Amino acid sequence: MSDKGGKGSSLPPKGIKSSLKSTTSNGGSFKGKEDGSTKSKKGRKVQFDSDKVSPKSSGKTESLFSKGNTGKGGKGDNTASTVKKSPSKPPPPLELKVEQELPKNAKCIMDAEALQILQGIQDQMVILSEDPSIKIPASFDRGLQYAKTTGNRYTDYQSICVIANVGPETADEVFALVPSLKGKKEKLMEPLKGVLDELAKLKQLA
């Protein structure tokens, strides 16, 4: 693979520009146009002089493979278009840091919520499709399918909502507030306590 310096493109063979969303805060260990900012929203060209590369990343850069090129596993590889892990330390486990990346006007919703909404729309599809001027996005079907497979897990969705909304502290509180769960009281006791602990932790962090 060619190595580049300066403004030449270091695109992987398929001509894909990588806009790697990475949570590193390296402050200048990359060269070229890369300015080390963690959240630039434009596509970035990641460029290296491949002889001088040794990114002092905090371990969170991951190697982005060009799709045809997986032979070497990306560690210490010599392709100019890959971002290299620093070989000296094992990378810390990947954490979900969605809050940083979510745009201001967006909120996460559970798959089950999405399923309810999308199914509601599908129910009205018949009526909607009679009107030729109304268009539905192409990915709607796929999305509905995906929501069905994942969202169907929680059939007792409203109980989950109640528990999450109320934020109970003990398992007994939960059974008092959601009487439908009383039937499975013995089974649920232990896991409920664990779940409530986790939720309590999240409450404090919020």
Add this chain to the structure above:
Amino acid sequence: MFLNVQLPWNVIIPAENLDAKGLMLQRSIIIRLLDEFASKKATKELGYYFALTTLDSIGEGKVRQHTGDILFPVVFHGITFNLFRGEIIEGVVHKVLKHGVFLRCGPMEHIYLSSTKMPDYRYVPGENPVFLNEKLSKIGKDVVVRVIVLATMWLEVEREFRALVSLEGDFLGPVSSF
């Protein structure tokens, strides 16, 4: 994951569609909005656009000088789908290659799981190639696999996302549907 987004958009109604009957105006705004929503398909920040849920408000229309169109600022809620780094998703395998597999998750077709990110799995070639590990668990076509997202990529030209995922982590791997 799914997102519920609130967006302010400007909807332009061309002069021809403006009718003497004022009631049709709201309908044509909604139709134009749906049209634009559908044609947008996806954006980098919010992901794939799925559906419009509610129309919150339609602002006052402004007449544009030269064309005679009217511009309405609208605010609405919609459902989008996006993948985030570090997220755990379940994808369905639709292509098995020597160095990895391609997964499909919702609207995204190009989710790549490299063989180097599948610890202990080796490639078994054949008519229906699969990846097999010592405990004989299989990653083959139409298998649901739980993976963690390492990186995502936005392609401006095709207006779609690609993602790179891995199995390195606890409780990741093929799942049995139940």
